[in-house]
Amino acid sequence: xxxxxxxxxxxxSLARIRLEEPEVPRMQAELNGILGWIEQLQAVDTEGVxxxxxxxxxxxxxxxxAVTDGGIPEQVLANAPDREGEYFGxxxxxx
Amino acid sequence: MHxxxxxxxxxxxxxxxxxxxxxxxxxxxxxxxTALNPRLNAYVxxxxxxxxxxxxxxxxxxxxxxxxxxxxVPLAIKDLFCTAGVRTTAxxxxxxxxxxxxxxxxxxxxxxxxxxxxGKVNLDExxxxxxxxxxxxxxxxxxxxxxxxxxxxxxxxxxxxxSAAAVxxxxxxxxxxxxxxxxxxxxxxxxxxxxxxxxxxxxxxFGIVAFASSLDQAGPVARTVEDCAILLRSMAGFDPKDxxxxxxxxxxxxxxxxxxxxxLRIGVPKEYRLEGTPPEIEALWEQGLAWLREQGAETVEIxxxxxxxxxxxxxxxAPAEASSNLARYDGxxxxxxxxxxxxxxxxxxxxxxxxxxxVRRRIMIGTYVLSAGYYDAYYLKxxxxxxxxxxxxxxxxxxxxxxxxxxxxSAAFGMDEKQDDPVTMYLNDxxxxxxxxxxxxxxxxxxxxxxxGLPLGLQVIGRAFDEETVFAVGNAxxxxxxxxxxxxxxxxx
Numbered sequence: 001x002x003x004x005x006x007x008x009x010x011x012x013s014l015a016r017i018r019l020e021e022p023e024v025p026r027m028q029a030e031l032n033g034i035l036g037w038i039e040q041l042q043a044v045d046t047e048g049v050x051x052x053x054x055x056x057x058x059x060x061x062x063x064x065x066a067v068t069d070g071g072i073p074e075q076v077l078a079n080a081p082d083r084e085g086e087y088f089g090x091x092x093x094x095x
Numbered sequence: 096m097h098x099x100x101x102x103x104x105x106x107x108x109x110x111x112x113x114x115x116x117x118x119x120x121x122x123x124x125x126x127x128x129t130a131l132n133p134r135l136n137a138y139v140x141x142x143x144x145x146x147x148x149x150x151x152x153x154x155x156x157x158x159x160x161x162x163x164x165x166x167x168v169p170l171a172i173k174d175l176f177c178t179a180g181v182r183t184t185a186x187x188x189x190x191x192x193x194x195x196x197x198x199x200x201x202x203x204x205x206x207x208x209x210x211x212x213x214g215k216v217n218l219d220e221x222x223x224x225x226x227x228x229x230x231x232x233x234x235x236x237x238x239x240x241x242x243x244x245x246x247x248x249x250x251x252x253x254x255x256x257x258s259a260a261a262v263x264x265x266x267x268x269x270x271x272x273x274x275x276x277x278x279x280x281x282x283x284x285x286x287x288x289x290x291x292x293x294x295x296x297x298x299x300x301f302g303i304v305a306f307a308s309s310l311d312q313a314g315p316v317a318r319t320v321e322d323c324a325i326l327l328r329s330m331a332g333f334d335p336k337d338x339x340x341x342x343x344x345x346x347x348x349x350x351x352x353x354x355x356x357x358x359l360r361i362g363v364p365k366e367y368r369l370e371g372t373p374p375e376i377e378a379l380w381e382q383g384l385a386w387l388r389e390q391g392a393e394t395v396e397i398x399x400x401x402x403x404x405x406x407x408x409x410x411x412x413a414p415a416e417a418s419s420n421l422a423r424y425d426g427x428x429x430x431x432x433x434x435x436x437x438x439x440x441x442x443x444x445x446x447x448x449x450x451x452x453x454v455r456r457r458i459m460i461g462t463y464v465l466s467a468g469y470y471d472a473y474y475l476k477x478x479x480x481x482x483x484x485x486x487x488x489x490x491x492x493x494x495x496x497x498x499x500x501x502x503x504x505s506a507a508f509g510m511d512e513k514q515d516d517p518v519t520m521y522l523n524d525x526x527x528x529x530x531x532x533x534x535x536x537x538x539x540x541x542x543x544x545x546x547x548g549l550p551l552g553l554q555v556i557g558r559a560f561d562e563e564t565v566f567a568v569g570n571a572x573x574x575x576x577x578x579x580x581x582x583x584x585x586x587x588x
Contacts, residue, residue, distance in 0.1 A: 011462050016439065034456075038407045041411075044479075055308075056296040
């Protein structure tokens with residue numbers, strides 16, 4: 001499977017990474033190089049194999065649905081690029 | 096003896112015997128950093144004042160008779176572990192101003208046990224790389240160089256290149272590191288030191304900047320196998336803040352080092368005999384197996400049939416998880432922000448300016464393989480092959496106690512080599528990535544030198560949560576190898 005330039009632009013948009021037009025051909029070539037190499041996996045027979053989702057054999061444990069942390073707005077906001085009061089600041093979203 | 100030449104265990108004994116203080120030991124390392132770091136670029140941030148204050152407090156604790164297991168030992172912390180009040184960059188421009196308000200569990204465990212932190216060490220950006228050349232803070236230089244070509248600067252491996260270079264050059268007695276596809280074991284091998292990626296779930300991932308959550312594991316690098324064992328005991332342990340942290344007891348790993356290998360069955364996977372592997376690495380592998388046989392182990396050929404699919408599987412699973420994990424770097428809550436016309440423009444400009452080329456590439460691959468219409472063909476397929484890779488190991492471990500392989504397919508390479516094609520760089524992890532996919536412990540042991548005088552490592556892979564056998568086998572190889580060669584660039588040289 002080979003990606004065309006329109007697909008490369010669409011993936012960049014989905015990934016929220018600005019891709020300048022002159023960068024598209026190089027990114028396209030690199031992605032196609034990697035995807036071409038990955039293509040060999042299609043040859044593996046995986047009929048009836050359960051996908052392995054996590055990294056360990058230990059099953060996830062349940063915990064009480066209880067608040068264990070919080071009340072630290074200054075710490076939460078300490079690294080904010082922009083803030084207004086106890087809120088993160090962003091450009092206007094709704095007109 | 097120069098204080099930076101102690102092993103970690105030797106330093107603890109010297110501190111216990113009052114031969115020197117933690118302040119003296121810490122100052123010697125800070126002096127070594129001042130002398131050598133401008134060249135090696137191993138440290139991104141040096142916390143000299145904090146280190147000396149910690150050392151002073153440690154000396155006071157020791158005097159009061161309340162010394163912890165790592166009391167007064169100066170360590171380097173990979174700049175992927177959040178350290179409260181100390182900048183944590185992940186090697187990325189997008190986090191170059193990030194000061195965590197909290198401490199990672201692993202680094203917190205080390206502080207609990209009395210360690211002193213010298214500073215934060217360099218890495219490939221977001222731990223993505225095998226050469227430490229993708230860091231936004233510049234490449235790290237390997238303290239080793241080729242005997243016949245000392246002017247060519249070599250990579251330390253990656254992603255934990257700063258950790259490995261710092262320890263090899265004696266700018267720390269040990270360091271934390273992380274391993275998603277080989278990022279502890281490959282740099283350890285390239286720098287002539289030991290490093291273990293423990294079983295998935297052994298160390299808490301809380302407070303470690305996430306790359307690929309189902310593969311990431313923290314572990315130590317140090318100059319001996321036993322030093323790694325001492326560090327891992329402190330780093331490991333159950334943590335309710337990480338849902339994948341394993342609630343299992345942490346054994347005395349250092350005690351296991353001396354167990355010996357008599358009666359152990361050592362698996363030798365035939366699929367790891369790759370075409371194009373340098374004969375020196377093949378020969379070292381044979382030598383390592385012979386050493387183990389001499390000490391009473393039996394070596395057995397085994398088959399791990401899906402080995403050749405491990406790297407391509409990894410390059411679906413890891414970028415997919417990375418694209419999800421790195422979605423948080425959007426310029427809103429922390430890190431760098433670029434101005435944008437609207438919110439989407441702000442996100443896109445922030446991420447384009449903040450991420451380097453390799454990180455952007457992996458996010459793109461990950462976004463593609465998870466996108467509508469391709470998820471089954473790529474991501475689901477990769478998860479199924481991952482299950483087959485794990486099954487290969489399960490079947491092998493029914494008959495053997497540990498597996499021994501080369502750690503890397505080459506010795507350290509030049510800083511300008513292998514940079515043109517991403518896939519060529521990815522092949523560095525061909526021997527290490529399987530243990531991440533299967534969640535198993537893997538230890539790299541310095542075992543010999545190539546013809547150019549560069550270190551080579553052997554890898555020991557064990558059953559899940561059986562790091563003790565891994566340490567026993569690694570220690571046996573280390574004793575037989577008697578690896579005493581030293582890098583050209585090092586403190587006290």
